[in-house]
Amino acid sequence: MQQKPTRLRRESGYWMRSFNAGRKENKRGKQKELHHISWRSAMSEKRLRELFSLTPKQKVRHWAGHDPWQGMRLDNKVQISMNAVLRDNDCHIIRMPLLMKPCFGQPTAYVRHGGSQPISHPRFGTVKSRCMRCLASDACERVAKARLSVTPDIKSAFVRFGQAGGSFGLKNPSVCPTAQREFDGLVSVIVSHGGFRSGNDTAALAELDSREVERKRREAENKRLARRKAIKRGYFTTEFLDLLEREREEREIQLVLASSWDGLPRNVGRIRNHSAQITADVWFVRECKRIRGEDVNPASIARALINKWPDIYPSSNFNSLRQRTKTDLARVDTLERFIVKGSSKPIWPRFDLAVALDELDLITPYTP
Structure with missing residues (x-):
């Protein structure tokens, strides 16, 4: 697997918002x-x-x-x-x-x-x-x-x-x-x-x-519930973005491994490592937009990719990236729907926000 370009961590206003932002x-x-x-x-x-x-x-x-x-x-x-x-x-x-x-x-x-x-x-x-x-x-x-x-x-x-x-x-x-x-x-x-x-x-x-002890327990529980509520409303924490990044990396690796299997659809089989990375990136920003209730289309995905990883996706390549993103969105749908012969699950599991939040509570709990 070829080495990926260095990813700069950029938590802009779009990707990470304060819990209190937008509240009345x-x-x-x-x-x-x-x-x-x-x-x-x-x-x-x-x-x-x-x-x-x-x-x-x-x-x-x-x-x-x-x-x-x-x-x-x-x-x-x-x-x-x-x-x-x-x-x-x-x-x-x-x-x-x-x-x-x-x-x-x-x-x-x-x-x-x-x-x-x-x-x-x-x-x-x-x-x-x-x-x-x-x-x-x-x-x-x-x-x-x-x-x-x-x-x-x-x-x-x-x-x-x-x-x-x-x-x-x-x-x-x-x-x-x-x-x-x-x-x-x-x-x-x-x-x-x-x-x-x-x-x-x-x-x-x-x-x-x-x-x-009880006061700290209540504070921890209130913070946990506030974090879950904030994420559901689209105000992502650093811990949640880290979890999404791990999910993205797992899907990228799974796509590279599965690309050599027989009987795959044409838009999945024999995919290059670099294309697997872009497809996983498209999945990442698509899930963020879905959670926030924003429009998901090639143009919005391309803008989000440029915003999230400007070192990998320069703004000067917006038009070509927008055209490329349409293909990647279709590939993501295929990966989440297509079941390989002999298996009972699709190549990529669908992202379940409720399950992810439960996992987040286990990984980074608010302890008294």
Whole structure:
């Protein structure tokens, strides 16, 4: 088989189009919105993972902050009764229902943000705080209060903070000038104690791992379906063009091998290697046009050949190529229809897009 001319890879606008090209503006806007929601959810889960991974001492300091929930969107669907949380003598949580709220039972979070502390909203006025809206607030407060009296030092520091103005004093330093100092002292005492552990942290991290796996699986599946849909609409990916090229090469080789068989039609038998290459190229561009629903005729095929392989098919040879292409299209039809004696299949199999897409999923899957 003679050596073929070098094929330059040319992915022009005709052969490879963006997935988003040609879509309506409202669809693009909807996709951007869904992507933004997915991104925001992923960022929230990343933040949750960071907080559930903190050491007990780090948690004490974090939840003593002014806005410790920044960067998180917490589900408020789980209601926990006060008797559902099992603690040991040191107020470490041994067992409780899974709750994706790292603030649960944190004494510094309760002291600064818990209880009945409405907040001022710029649009809706006075509204319930996050802690007031929480369905697990009763159980959370019970655990937090128990932890605030677990040792005499912590209990005394908590009492002094309350006498200095408590959470009201933190918001109104001009009225309660010593509240911040006593609060810092309470935080320091709890940190010195070592903080508090919770078995919910391990369960929550495992749940986040499971969510991450599922999220990646959904993303991979969505990308796979988007690729299939895009290809069916004529927006070819690099992987699909590679698959078509392999199909083209197999047909070229098969035509060269079959050309010496007996009993072949005149337009197939004793074909030269160079003619086999051109016929396979014609098959390639014909399939691309069929998938895209474009007209298939000698002129359109000739233009596509020049566009795809300009080094092999110069534009100056358009007229002769157009005339040649008519013969090659007829040969392709013969190859896909003619069954050699002793065989049950035609020389060339018809290209099945559904089968090709299934093969593409196996070759280049979107893995989580």
